[in-house]
Amino acid sequence: MGQVNETDLEWAEYDEDDATFRRKRLGEAADSERLGCSLYELPPESRAWPYHYHTANEEALYVLAGSGTLRLDGETHALEAGDFVACPADESGGHRVCNDSNDPLRYLAISTMVEPDVTVYPEREKLGVFVGSPPGGRGERSLHGYYPLDADVDYWESDDER
Secondary structure, eight states, rough: OOOGGGGOOOOOOEEEEEEEEEEEEEEHHOOOSSEEEEEEEEEEEEEEEEEEESSOOOOOEEEEEEEEEEETTEEEEEEEOOOOEEESSSGGOOOOOOESSSEEEEEEEEOOOOOOOEEGGGGTTTEEEEEOOOTOOOOOOEEEEEEETOOOOOTTTOOGGG
């Protein structure tokens, strides 16, 4: 299609653990293959995805309306309309958006759509693996799962030794 108006899309609602937000997948609706873009809306006193970083995909945020905070690389920064933030594809790009205001916070999240990708959640001590379609992608995945960070096994260890 190539063009979409956000008013034509329904919100997907997320309310899991300590994350509550709404999302419209603009990039997917416009049939984008290598660039992801989602419109997010966080109600007052809410948070988006858990603190994480990607190892293959760079992300960026552009604040449309409202205010809040961004935890980026372990530091907290104020967010307001007009702010643009780049999150590198490594540990220094670790981020989480929070709305600590009394009004909704609306922003765009833009990302490359490279796969395979490993997403690391340091505070949850786990990682996610995405092969066949990147995080946020709509394609079939040949491998996808979440694993404990400390679940390291020896390369040469056989099944008999376990």
